[in-house]
Amino acid sequence: MSDDTKRKIAGIDLGTTYSAIAHFDEYGKVDIIPNSDNERITPSVILFEDDEVIVGKIAKNQAVSNPENVVQFVKRHMGEPDWVRVINGREYTPEILSAIILKRIVSDAEDQLGEEITDVVITCPAYFNDNERKATTDAGKIAGLNVLGILNEPTAAAIAYGMNNLEKEVKALVYDLGGGTFDVTILDVKGNNIQVLATDGERRLGGKDWDDVLLNHVAEKFMDEHDIDPREDPEAYQDLVIKVEDAKKSLSKKPQAKIFAQCAGKSLKLSVTREEFQELTLPLLEQTETYLDVVLKKAELNWNDIDVVIHVGGSTRMPAVQEMLQRVTGKGPEKGVNPDECVAIGAAYWAAILMVREANELKEKVDAGQATEEEQQQVEVAQAAVEEAVPEEIVGMLGGVVVTNVNSHSLGIGTVLPGGRRKNLIMIPEQTPLPAKVTKVFGTAQDNQVSVEIKILEGESEDPDECVEIGTCVISDLPPNRPKGSKVSVTYSYNEDGRIEIHARDHETGQEVSTEIRRDAQGLSEEEMDSKGEEIARLLEEGPEAVYDQGYADQGYDDQGYADQGYADQGYADQGYADQGYADQGYADQGYADQGYDDQGGYADQGGYDDQGGYADQGGYDDQGGYADQGGYDDQGGYADQGGYADQGYDDQGGYADQGYDDQGGYADQGYDDQGGYDDQGYADQGGYDDQGYADQGYADQGNEDPGGYGYDDPGGYGYDDQGQYAEDGGYSDSAG
Numbered sequence: 001m002s003d004d005t006k007r008k009i010a011g012i013d014l015g016t017t018y019s020a021i022a023h024f025d026e027y028g029k030v031d032i033i034p035n036s037d038n039e040r041i042t043p044s045v046i047l048f049e050d051d052e053v054i055v056g057k058i059a060k061n062q063a064v065s066n067p068e069n070v071v072q073f074v075k076r077h078m079g080e081p082d083w084v085r086v087i088n089g090r091e092y093t094p095e096i097l098s099a100i101i102l103k104r105i106v107s108d109a110e111d112q113l114g115e116e117i118t119d120v121v122i123t124c125p126a127y128f129n130d131n132e133r134k135a136t137t138d139a140g141k142i143a144g145l146n147v148l149g150i151l152n153e154p155t156a157a158a159i160a161y162g163m164n165n166l167e168k169e170v171k172a173l174v175y176d177l178g179g180g181t182f183d184v185t186i187l188d189v190k191g192n193n194i195q196v197l198a199t200d201g202e203r204r205l206g207g208k209d210w211d212d213v214l215l216n217h218v219a220e221k222f223m224d225e226h227d228i229d230p231r232e233d234p235e236a237y238q239d240l241v242i243k244v245e246d247a248k249k250s251l252s253k254k255p256q257a258k259i260f261a262q263c264a265g266k267s268l269k270l271s272v273t274r275e276e277f278q279e280l281t282l283p284l285l286e287q288t289e290t291y292l293d294v295v296l297k298k299a300e301l302n303w304n305d306i307d308v309v310i311h312v313g314g315s316t317r318m319p320a321v322q323e324m325l326q327r328v329t330g331k332g333p334e335k336g337v338n339p340d341e342c343v344a345i346g347a348a349y350w351a352a353i354l355m356v357r358e359a360n361e362l363k364e365k366v367d368a369g370q371a372t373e374e375e376q377q378q379v380e381v382a383q384a385a386v387e388e389a390v391p392e393e394i395v396g397m398l399g400g401v402v403v404t405n406v407n408s409h410s411l412g413i414g415t416v417l418p419g420g421r422r423k424n425l426i427m428i429p430e431q432t433p434l435p436a437k438v439t440k441v442f443g444t445a446q447d448n449q450v451s452v453e454i455k456i457l458e459g460e461s462e463d464p465d466e467c468v469e470i471g472t473c474v475i476s477d478l479p480p481n482r483p484k485g486s487k488v489s490v491t492y493s494y495n496e497d498g499r500i501e502i503h504a505r506d507h508e509t510g511q512e513v514s515t516e517i518r519r520d521a522q523g524l525s526e527e528e529m530d531s532k533g534e535e536i537a538r539l540l541e542e543g544p545e546a547v548y549d550q551g552y553a554d555q556g557y558d559d560q561g562y563a564d565q566g567y568a569d570q571g572y573a574d575q576g577y578a579d580q581g582y583a584d585q586g587y588a589d590q591g592y593a594d595q596g597y598d599d600q601g602g603y604a605d606q607g608g609y610d611d612q613g614g615y616a617d618q619g620g621y622d623d624q625g626g627y628a629d630q631g632g633y634d635d636q637g638g639y640a641d642q643g644g645y646a647d648q649g650y651d652d653q654g655g656y657a658d659q660g661y662d663d664q665g666g667y668a669d670q671g672y673d674d675q676g677g678y679d680d681q682g683y684a685d686q687g688g689y690d691d692q693g694y695a696d697q698g699y700a701d702q703g704n705e706d707p708g709g710y711g712y713d714d715p716g717g718y719g720y721d722d723q724g725q726y727a728e729d730g731g732y733s734d735s736a737g
């Protein structure tokens with residue numbers, strides 16, 4: 001950020017199938033920012049063309065003809081440590097793909113508004129676990145955004161409702177059925193005091209499943225007719241995906257829809273009635289219905305207690321959903337809440353709330369005389385930022401907003417019971433209001449134990465294998481020389497975002513000791529996120545060809561990042577790794593080049609070129625002070641082990657050593673050439689050429705003096721001396737002897 005006070009906030013609903021972004025407009029109202037096609041929601045679909053990366057409608061439509069270059073439903077893979085999508089030989093993680101979507105949505109919005117968006121809240125399903133939330137936050141950071149917070153989608157919907165109904169006190173049920181996820185939440189909304197009472201849902205249930213049911217139905221009819229399965233033909237399949245979704249949507253308005261399926265030159269015209277569709281998808285609907293009772297029970301309420309039912313997500317447009325909700329809850333959908341937009345709108349409010357809150361907290365601290373000098377400076381920046389980003393007339397109201405979420409997963413730790421059985425010991429049960437924390441005291445198991453490792457689990461089961469292992473909490477730097485059984489207090493907490501935090505104290509001294517959560521899904525470091533962010537920005541501006549394939553030799557250029565075969569300019573730079581690099585295959589500027597060229601201090605494994613101080617393992621070139629193991633070239637002071645060229649240094653076999661030592665048969669310019677090589681000033685041991693010095697067998701240019709001061713030509717050789725004579729037999733010495 002160039003100017004700290006110039007802030008612009010937005011709320012982003014990063015959906016499985018569609019995403020939306022909202023902000024405070026010039027009238028102080030929260031509104032959706034349309035995309036460059038003037039649509040209020042954008043398909044969360046990415047198309048990778050050679051010269052362009054496209055997000056949105058065009059990408060969604062291209063999914064038919066170009067399935068291998070289209071990425072969809074990324075959200076379903078958030079937080080999965082091993083999931084990547086490979087496009088043109090390059091791997092993309094869920095965070096990177098989500099960052100591409102975010103970046104496009106934000107830059108479109110910036111174009112519309114004519115100003116830069118700096119701070120955002122991104123929403124996620126209520127039951128996203130810690131890893132999934134971390135992945136969502138990281139995606140935002142990679143997209144270059146300051147992520148103020150992560151907000152649960154149903155809570156966002158309730159905030160959007162609450163901010164427009166400040167005078168009301170209601171119990172609200174949010175039924176959110178989107179494209180890929182489903183959740184039910186019951187909240188207590190008293191104007192700007194919003195409390196989540198209970199929440200539950202299904203991570204992989206959404207409109208897409210309704211589409212799939214219809215698609216399978218059509219495919220089976222097609223097979224009955226033509227004996228061909230259109231699901232097995234990628235193009236026909238993608239074509240059907242689009243057509244069934246369209247048919248599904250029109251069945252929300254009309255009693256009947258037509259689908260025209262085509263595959264392998266055959267076609268089928270099919271008519272589906274709403275009734276038929278509802279019958280086919282009834283099991284899905286019933287699945288959502290069971291959660292209504294579950295959540296009601298968790299909230300300890302009856303249907304009579306529910307005042308308002310808020311429909312969220314495009315799939316709530318299906319009449320069957322509306323009828324079911326009416327039947328179960330006794331209430332119709334809350335008017336004035338747009339199911340596609342309310343999540344982004346709630347997120348924009350939340351961004352403002354967090355910003356106002358931060359400024360207020362700082363100010364209180366300053367007023368109470370408890371602030372550090374740094375905080376005193378920050379308070380003005382924070383207040384200026386609020387003034388910039390939040391309409392004046394609602395700052396007071398937002399400052400008073402209280403939102404209490406609950407955790408949707410129990411937080412536990414892995415323990416081993418006497419007898420060896422492993423157990424998940426629950427620390428913070430699900431549905432606990434957030435933030436929540438609990439402290440547990442552990443005793444060390446051994447004398448002088450200075451670190452403790454504890455498995456962190458999310459889930460309800462006692463069996464650790466049925467829980468999600470978030471990672472291992474490593475407590476280190478405990479005071480040494482304490483006896484076994486010394487106590488450590490460990491505090492586990494869920495913060496307001498639903499993220500897990502862990503703190504530990506030495507029980508005796510009360511001193512904080514360091515803790516770290518080691519996760520399976522480690523994600524990227526801050527620097528890597530920055531460099532990936534730049535890569536993504538260029539990818540969207542210039543397209544993959546320009547970013548990856550430009551210029552260098554035959555196989556591409558990767559400016560920042562990972563070049564699988566190609567040229568990586570700063571790429572894994574600080575930690576970069578180029579798999580097959582330079583010369584014909586690529587370049588890694590700083591870091592590690594597996595086969596290739598490594599510019600600074602890194603390591604080039606095979607045949608590469610290592611520019612500074614690094615290490616070139618085989619046949620490579622090592623420019624400064626490094627080490628070239630086989631046949632390479634070592635420019636200064638390094639060491640070339642076999643047959644290479646060492647400019648100043650040591651060349652072990654047959655290479656060329658400019659100043660230094662050449663062990664076998666090579667050429668040593670000043671130094672020592674052990675066997676048969678050429679030695680410019682120094683000593684050539686066998687049969688070589690020695691320019692000034694001593695040639696044990698062979699040719700000596702000047703000198704040829706042995707320690708004794710007389711020229712020497714070893715018996716039997718054909719010595720030659722430049723300033724003297726030639727000895728045909730037995731050698732000759734010019735100036736001495």
Ligand SMILES: Nc1ncnc2c1ncn2[C@@H]1O[C@H](COP(=O)(O)OP(=O)(O)OP(=O)(O)O)[C@@H](O)[C@H]1O
Pocket residue numbers: 014015016017018019075177178179180181182206207208245248249250252312313314315316317318339340
């Ligand atoms: N009129 C309609 N009738 C039926 N379904 C619809 C209608 N309009 C949209 N949908 C469906 O709604 C889904 C998209 O909803 P939404 O944009 O709320 O989901 P999302 O935010 O992408 O997903 P999630 O919230 O699960 O991450 C799609 O499956 C779409 O087919």
Ligand SMILES: [Mg+2]
Pocket residue numbers: 013014015016153178179313343
């Ligand atoms: Mg959604």
